[in-house]
Amino acid sequence: VQVDRLWRNARLATMAGEGLGIVEAGAIAARNGRIAFAGREAELPLGLRAAETIDCEGRWITPGLIDCHTHLVFAGDRSDEFERRLAGETYADIARAGGGIAATVRATREASEDALVAAALPRVDALLAEGVTTIEVKSGYGLETGAELRQLRAARRLGRERPVSIAATYLGAHAVPPGGDRAAYLRSIVDEALPRIAEERLAEAVDAFHETIAFTADETAAVFEVAQRHGMRVKLHADQLNDNGGAALAARFSAVSADHLEYTSEEGAAAMARAGTVAVILPGAFYVLKETCKPPIEAFRRHGVPIAVATDLNPGTSPIASLRLCGHMACTFFGLTVPEALLGMTRHAARALGREADIGTLEAGKSCDLAIWNVERPAEIVAWIGPAPLHARVWRGETCP
Numbered sequence: 001v002q003v004d005r006l007w008r009n010a011r012l013a014t015m016a017g018e019g020l021g022i023v024e025a026g027a028i029a030a031r032n033g034r035i036a037f038a039g040r041e042a043e044l045p046l047g048l049r050a051a052e053t054i055d056c057e058g059r060w061i062t063p064g065l066i067d068c069h070t071h072l073v074f075a076g077d078r079s080d081e082f083e084r085r086l087a088g089e090t091y092a093d094i095a096r097a098g099g100g101i102a103a104t105v106r107a108t109r110e111a112s113e114d115a116l117v118a119a120a121l122p123r124v125d126a127l128l129a130e131g132v133t134t135i136e137v138k139s140g141y142g143l144e145t146g147a148e149l150r151q152l153r154a155a156r157r158l159g160r161e162r163p164v165s166i167a168a169t170y171l172g173a174h175a176v177p178p179g180g181d182r183a184a185y186l187r188s189i190v191d192e193a194l195p196r197i198a199e200e201r202l203a204e205a206v207d208a209f210h211e212t213i214a215f216t217a218d219e220t221a222a223v224f225e226v227a228q229r230h231g232m233r234v235k236l237h238a239d240q241l242n243d244n245g246g247a248a249l250a251a252r253f254s255a256v257s258a259d260h261l262e263y264t265s266e267e268g269a270a271a272m273a274r275a276g277t278v279a280v281i282l283p284g285a286f287y288v289l290k291e292t293c294k295p296p297i298e299a300f301r302r303h304g305v306p307i308a309v310a311t312d313l314n315p316g317t318s319p320i321a322s323l324r325l326c327g328h329m330a331c332t333f334f335g336l337t338v339p340e341a342l343l344g345m346t347r348h349a350a351r352a353l354g355r356e357a358d359i360g361t362l363e364a365g366k367s368c369d370l371a372i373w374n375v376e377r378p379a380e381i382v383a384w385i386g387p388a389p390l391h392a393r394v395w396r397g398e399t400c401p
């Protein structure tokens with residue numbers, strides 16, 4: 001058997017099977033960018049020859065981390081809102097006064113595709129520096145078809161500028177455009193934007209912001225029905241600011257994920273379990289907004305809902321370009337165990353993107369996306385705040401500079 005590359009003398013947290021799926025004295029072989037073997041070094045196929053062999057000197061290897069919820073393509077700055085919230089204004093107050101999403105929309109509409117890419121690259125680089133190999137990127141700051149498509153094209157280009165997989169999501173239903181007509185905008189989403197995005201394959205999923213300050217259940221359902229007719233996956237910003245049945249709405253459409261979920265009820269968690277919808281928790285926004293209501297982690301566990309953790313990287317409510325920090329906060333604020341946090345940034349995050357057949361675990365056949373760590377135990381990956389103890393990042397079988 002001939003392979004391109006072999007990593008040996010490693011400890012693997014495969015994220016497959018039980019718990020972290022730990023394999024001591026492990027090895028991984030890659031061929032054509034995919035994992036040809038992952039397991040005990042002693043069980044490598046006889047006669048396996050590698051063009052290159054890398055001695056990992058006992059280091060830990062995990063699947064490359066996956067940030068399954070970001071809004072990292074945007075222009076402008078909203079640090080003024082940080083100061084306004086410190087002075088007592090709420091997110092909803094700021095949104096009603098023309099700030100929040102609307103402020104980013106004004107700046108993003110004025111930015112060229114090149115400018116959007118240039119602004120986003122440092123955020124991407126921060127994630128790559130901590131072992132991330134797949135990033136979901138949402139539109140939603142154009143709120144008119146042309147500007148939304150430009151955001152999605154900028155997202156796609158990030159995957160050409162850097163060795164990383166980008167999963168683009170169309171979030172046209174993020175907010176009603178400032179000064180816009182609600183019904184006319186929703187018609188433009190379903191009649192104009194969705195057919196073009198599907199045709200040009202600019203996004204693989206469609207998301208919506210279902211909240212009292214955004215879109216109703218009926219409006220969200222209308223967008224989802226058309227998205228699914230075009231063969232796109234759906235996911236939902238749900239129950240962030242109050243319980244308005246977002247989790248059940250996501251489940252009704254078999255959404256790959258429902259995200260935020262601070263106010264989700266027991267029934268909502270049960271509906272998600274039946275639908276196979278992943279709970280994506282976003283402790284960065286919870287922290288920045290000084291929320292006190294926590295997502296019902298115990299109910300998710302009881303019903304067997306997979307839990308993923310993401311940054312929600314955005315200029316207002318989660319200006320955080322560190323997935324590890326969000327994993328740390330998921331433990332400290334929401335009570336996740338370290339294995340739950342690590343699975344939430346790998347295996348369950350892959351499922352939240354509908355990409356579980358391709359990424360998220362160290363198993364033969366999957367993309368060879370690896371993070372190789374200078375740690376004694378996997379818990380160090382989320383226990384520390386600050387620079388990542390990353391030794392190397394591998395994307396599609398190639399070690400990244």
Ligand SMILES: [Zn+2]
Binds near residue numbers: 069070
């Ligand atoms: Zn979000």
